Amino acid sequence: MDDLNQLDELMACRLDDGRKAVTPCTIVIFGASGDLTIRKLIPALYHLFAEKALPNPVRIVGFARREKDDAAWRGELKAGVEQFSRTKKVDEAVWAEFAANVSYCQGDLTDAAAYARLGEKLASFGVPQLRNNLLFYLAISPSQFAAVVEQLCHANLLKRDETPGEWQRVVVEKPFGTDLASALKLNNELTRFVHEKQIFRIDHYLGKETVQNILMFRFSNAIFEQLWNRTSVDHVQITVSEKVGVGGRGGYYEESGAMRDMVQNHLLQVLSLIAMEPPVSLDAEAVRDEKVKLLKSIRPVRDVSTQVVRGQYFAGMVDGKLRNGYRQEEKVKTDSNVETYLALKLFIDNWRWSGVPFFLRTGKSLPHSASEVRIQFRPTPNVLFAAKCGLKLDPNAITLRLQPNEGITLR
Numbered sequence: 001m002d003d004l005n006q007l008d009e010l011m012a013c014r015l016d017d018g019r020k021a022v023t024p025c026t027i028v029i030f031g032a033s034g035d036l037t038i039r040k041l042i043p044a045l046y047h048l049f050a051e052k053a054l055p056n057p058v059r060i061v062g063f064a065r066r067e068k069d070d071a072a073w074r075g076e077l078k079a080g081v082e083q084f085s086r087t088k089k090v091d092e093a094v095w096a097e098f099a100a101n102v103s104y105c106q107g108d109l110t111d112a113a114a115y116a117r118l119g120e121k122l123a124s125f126g127v128p129q130l131r132n133n134l135l136f137y138l139a140i141s142p143s144q145f146a147a148v149v150e151q152l153c154h155a156n157l158l159k160r161d162e163t164p165g166e167w168q169r170v171v172v173e174k175p176f177g178t179d180l181a182s183a184l185k186l187n188n189e190l191t192r193f194v195h196e197k198q199i200f201r202i203d204h205y206l207g208k209e210t211v212q213n214i215l216m217f218r219f220s221n222a223i224f225e226q227l228w229n230r231t232s233v234d235h236v237q238i239t240v241s242e243k244v245g246v247g248g249r250g251g252y253y254e255e256s257g258a259m260r261d262m263v264q265n266h267l268l269q270v271l272s273l274i275a276m277e278p279p280v281s282l283d284a285e286a287v288r289d290e291k292v293k294l295l296k297s298i299r300p301v302r303d304v305s306t307q308v309v310r311g312q313y314f315a316g317m318v319d320g321k322l323r324n325g326y327r328q329e330e331k332v333k334t335d336s337n338v339e340t341y342l343a344l345k346l347f348i349d350n351w352r353w354s355g356v357p358f359f360l361r362t363g364k365s366l367p368h369s370a371s372e373v374r375i376q377f378r379p380t381p382n383v384l385f386a387a388k389c390g391l392k393l394d395p396n397a398i399t400l401r402l403q404p405n406e407g408i409t410l411r
Contacts, residue, residue: 022055023167024129026122030148031139032062032073032104035248036173038080040204041139046081049098050091059130062104063118073104109144115155122157132166134158138173145172146189153193160194171200174265175256205266208371210406214273215282217400217408224398227377229352234378234395236274238267240362240402243369245313245323246340251331258310258342262362268295270402271358274373275348297350311341313365323365340364371402 027045029037048054062073078099081090105121107114122131136152138145149170152158158168170190177183190199205211218225227233240262246253253261272291279286301307315325326332326340341363348358379395399409 023133024055024057024127025133025135025167026059026061026125026130027135027137028061028063028118028122029137029139030063030109032064033066033076034064034139036139037062038076039084041137042077043081043085046090046095046098047085047087049101050094057127057130058101059125060102061118061121062102063107063114064104065106065108067106068104070103074099074102077102109140109148110151112151112154115151115157119155119157129166132163134168135171136169137171142172142175142177142186145186146192149190149193158194160198162198168194169198169200170194171202173202173204175260176201178255178260203265203269206269208402208406210400210402210408211270211273213408214270214373214400215287218274219278228375230354230356232377233353233356234376235357235359237359237374237376238270238274238361238372239374240267240371241366241368242362242364243318243366245365246326246329246332248330250329253329253340254332254336254338257338258340258362258364263342263344263360267360267362270373271346271360274375275353275358277352294348294350297348297353299347299349301344301346307345309341309343310339311363312336312338313340313363318365326365341366370404373400373402374398375400 029041031037042060045054045060049058078090078095081095082088103121105114105118107117122134125131134157136148136158138148140148149158153160158170159166162168172190177186218228269291272294276287276290276294279290312326315328316323326338327334327336332338341361343359343361346358346360348354348356375398377396377398397411399411401407401409
């Protein structure tokens with residue numbers, strides 16, 4: 001009975017009980033006509049709206065260079081939701097209600113007059129919180145981050161010292177610089193105009209449900225946490241394979257490659273969640289501190305020939321169709337040496353993981369699209385039933401599927 005009572009208490013516990021209610025606000029998306037907005041941001045916002053998880057009221061304003069009216073932009077967004085959302089279907093009644101909160105503001109990112117027009121649009125919203133609680137999502141090139149933030153400050157739309165009862169935030173997507181020096185430079189440019197607490201650096205990979213559940217799975221299941229170390233684990237594999245090529249992102253990929261595009265952000269974030277020590281709480285700062293400790297424990301790669309594999313996809317048949325090789329993609333050099341496939345063998349020099357290899361791999365234009373983490377346990381010295389029946393039984397493994405078909409399996 002005590003066990004049942006404990007289970008009831010656990011099921012009734014909500015980890016977000018301490019969170020503040022989200023106040024009415026306006027979300028301004030810079031790069032409103034871009035791929036990120038159409039494929040990711042608006043489908044996500046539409047589903048949040050349908051599930052009544054957005055503030056009420058809320059407004060969504062798109063800002064981009066192309067000339068179009070509200071109706072035209074809404075049409076583009078609806079087509080994006082129908083193609084890229086997880087349901088591939090739009091509820092017409094919900095969409096009509098959602099679209100009524102969506103509007104468009106045309107302007108160049110460097111034009112002060114465009115920011116004045118944006119300010120006029122925001123000022124027209126009747127609810128004061130919609131005019132003053134502002135989330136600026138920069139779905140644009142990192143080279144434009146600082147210029148946009150500066151323009152917003154000059155237009156008095158973004159305030160470093162917020163008025164009590166009001167808030168403004170800036171959300172930036174990866175890549176946040178191309179190396180340590182450029183990341184520090186970009187950070188210094190942004191913090192000239194806003195406080196650190198006003199900047200959100202987004203890694204959308206952490207929004208996947210299974211990724212969010214890693215900490216819950218690890219630290220709420222004592223049976224697994226006891227095995228989560230070098231004594232029981234033989235190795236760990238983290239794989240993100242993509243069937244698609246770089247598509248229209250050749251110019252970006254020439255600067256990033258698989259290392260900067262996937263490994264130094266998405267894969268290392270997943271690695272941190274899998275291997276970190278228990279944080280003292282689920283506060284962002286506590287989780288971040290444990291991630292930093294883990295990352296500092298990763299042994300530098302010395303023997304590149306045995307720990308790193310780089311590759312690049314070439315032309316061939318995929319699903320019965322001829323696909324370009326990477327060097328034939330738009331905006332890619334014909335002699336490019338940029339990797340589209342990367343595999344790493346890493347070691348973590350701490351008590352928990354000493355001697356356990358972590359295999360990270362990612363690539364484009366591969367046979368299948370799949371993202372998963374596999375924790376492979378060590379074999380037992382003698383498996384009774386295998387010996388009796390003459391069978392070869394593999395050691396157990398836990399697989400966390402991030403996509404598709406998110407889930408956790410024990411084999």
